[in-house]
Amino acid sequence: MPELRADCNECCGLCCVVPPQLEVQGFPVDKPAEVPCSHLDADQRCSIHAERRNHGFAACVGFDCFGAGQWVTQHLFDGAKWTDSAATANKMFRAYRHWLPRFEAAALIATALPYVDADTKSSLTTALAELTSTSVTRPLDTADVGQLRRDVLARIRSSLIASDRVSRPV
Numbered sequence: 615m616p617e618l619r620a621d622c623n624e625c626c627g628l629c630c631v632v633p634p635q636l637e638v639q640g641f642p643v644d645k646p647a648e649v650p651c652s653h654l655d656a657d658q659r660c661s662i663h664a665e666r667r668n669h670g671f672a673a674c675v676g677f678d679c680f681g682a683g684q685w686v687t688q689h690l691f692d693g694a695k696w697t698d699s700a701a702t703a704n705k706m707f708r709a710y711r712h713w714l715p716r717f718e719a720a721a722l723i724a725t726a727l728p729y730v731d732a733d734t735k736s737s738l739t740t741a742l743a744e745l746t747s748t749s750v751t752r753p754l755d756t757a758d759v760g761q762l763r764r765d766v767l768a769r770i771r772s773s774l775i776a777s778d779r780v781s782r783p784v
């Protein structure tokens with residue numbers, strides 16, 4: 615199972631390029647998707663990392679890709695960088711969009727695992743393995759991502775209820 619924790623030293627700044635940045639999200643200026651943030655340096659590192667909040671990039675401080683970035687960079691692209699070529703960038707950006715919601719869901723499950731009983735742990739472990747399997751290649755659209763999150767949360771909640779970790783709704 616991949617590490618469900620961001621390791622930015624093993625990535626090429628994918629989260630600083632792939633998503634848009636919008637003023638309505640709190641960013642200082644709008645940035646289109648698939649355009650590098652103005653603070654990403656030539657080595658794909660954040661040039662204002664320690665001062666992001668002061669520069670209006672507080673949203674970056676709270677972000678975690680749960681390991682999707684280095685998974686794409688190292689596991690799927692063997693250490694390539696999106697700057698290598700336009701074709702590589704296109705493939706890496708698509709891969710990052712594909713894997714990010716899966717890793718977010720997998721991290722939710724991994725967090726819940728210590729709190730559920732053995733039976734539910736088994737089913738959730740299977741779900742976790744499916745989420746991080748390279749045999750699942752279909753891209754997720756916006757509706758799919760929403761459904762995936764709802765499914766994962768429902769499975770975690772029902773597991774916790776089954777093991778009496780949370781109260782049943784009345």
Ligand code: SF4
Pocket residue numbers: 620621622623624625626627628629630677678679680681682683684
């Ligand atoms: S995508 Fe993840 S690993 Fe890569 S730079 Fe962003 S937070 Fe770090």
Ligand code: SF4
Pocket residue numbers: 629630631651652653654655659660661662663666671674
């Ligand atoms: S401010 Fe730094 S961490 Fe945030 S998107 Fe820009 S380069 Fe990345």
